[in-house]
Amino acid sequence: MISEEPNHRAGPKAEPHRSGFVAIVGRPNVGKSTLLNQLLGEKIAIVTPKPQTTRNRIRGIKTMANAQVVFLDTPGIHRAHSLMNRRMVEVARATLHEVDGVLWLLDASEKIRTEDEDIARMLAQSEAAVLILLNKMDLISKGKLLPLMQRCAELLPGREIVPVSALKGENLPLILDLVVKQLPEGPRYYPEGEVTDQTERFLAAEIIREKVFILTREEIPYGTAVVIEEFSEKEERNLIVIKAAIHADRESHKPILIGKRGSMLKEIGTQAREELERLLGCRIFLELFVKVHKGWTQDPYALTSLGL
Numbered sequence: 001m002i003s004e005e006p007n008h009r010a011g012p013k014a015e016p017h018r019s020g021f022v023a024i025v026g027r028p029n030v031g032k033s034t035l036l037n038q039l040l041g042e043k044i045a046i047v048t049p050k051p052q053t054t055r056n057r058i059r060g061i062k063t064m065a066n067a068q069v070v071f072l073d074t075p076g077i078h079r080a081h082s083l084m085n086r087r088m089v090e091v092a093r094a095t096l097h098e099v100d101g102v103l104w105l106l107d108a109s110e111k112i113r114t115e116d117e118d119i120a121r122m123l124a125q126s127e128a129a130v131l132i133l134l135n136k137m138d139l140i141s142k143g144k145l146l147p148l149m150q151r152c153a154e155l156l157p158g159r160e161i162v163p164v165s166a167l168k169g170e171n172l173p174l175i176l177d178l179v180v181k182q183l184p185e186g187p188r189y190y191p192e193g194e195v196t197d198q199t200e201r202f203l204a205a206e207i208i209r210e211k212v213f214i215l216t217r218e219e220i221p222y223g224t225a226v227v228i229e230e231f232s233e234k235e236e237r238n239l240i241v242i243k244a245a246i247h248a249d250r251e252s253h254k255p256i257l258i259g260k261r262g263s264m265l266k267e268i269g270t271q272a273r274e275e276l277e278r279l280l281g282c283r284i285f286l287e288l289f290v291k292v293h294k295g296w297t298q299d300p301y302a303l304t305s306l307g308l
Contacts, residue, residue: 018067020100020183023128025092027115028052028076030107031135035166036060036073039176043279044196044203045073046210050221052076053213055084055308057091059197061190067180068188072099077122078115084297087308096122101129101182103175104156108134108144108163112151120155129182130159137163137170200280201228204242207279208272208288212246212257215268220256223249223297225306229289241285242276247293257290265290 024032028051036058037043045058058073074095075088096102104123106116123130132152134145149161160178164171190197198206205226213221230243246268248254258265265288273286296302 015066016185017187018180018183019186019189021070021072021098022101022103022179023072023074023095023099024103024105025074025077025119026105027078027113027119030105031166032073032105035105036071038166038169038172039071040195042195044198046206048210048213050213052222055088057095061195063188063192067183068190069179069183070189077119082297083300084303084308087303093122096126096128099128100184101179102126103131103133105133105135107136108148109136109139117155123156130156131175131178132156132159132161133175134161134163135166138165138168201231203279204228204231204276205244207275208244208268211268211271215264216256220253223253225296238282239285240280240282243287245289245291247291247296249294249297251292254290254292
């Protein structure tokens, strides 16, 4: 929805209003979702210590006096083998053709990997303006940072390179200034105060999935998906009723997700409900089920229904 509200600033010295779309890209687990949340000042993308947490493209909206930036958090780009991972990577690749700018995020505490070099080759062919961000600057010394900056300059010559800490918010005001300067003049695409266009159903599914990722054993999360089966608002009671199914890829995952006497499922539900109540500002009745859907990660129809 495009706002038709004109820019009321007058006079020859008035700053033009800028707007556009900026993708956040990088290999898995470099801090893209953390960066998005920090730029917005609000959590809209789930964050876990495990790679490939982000499966869909998440849209976050930053509105300022002179600009509106629509950030697109993307799945990690890697050399994917499974159908699900290949589709995730394709989501990220396709985004590069739809944006005005790109924030390429790298983990400064690690060496440049093959996946990073693959991303650099993709970005070299992109028409979008690219900023290179070296994340986790707080974890390494300046002496180790300089060779990494040099290597990035070799991979993508002529692009600005900025060390940042997504977790601590270091240098993020500078990033916003640089992003805005690279955007074209244009109107606001979303009303002021709106930070995402994701539906409440989608956010609920993501928050539940985040708790599954954090609370269950290493092998469980990648074979799980969350489907919201009911989302109904009871306005007179300031209550939202949510019924959600956690789909497991293997029969052996079901007892782990449920836990002894339902303890794991209860803990997932409690943590998800508490966060949803803070996010949505009302009481939540959350009911969770576990269903086995063997091979869903390789099922094109199941992936399509989940937006992949």
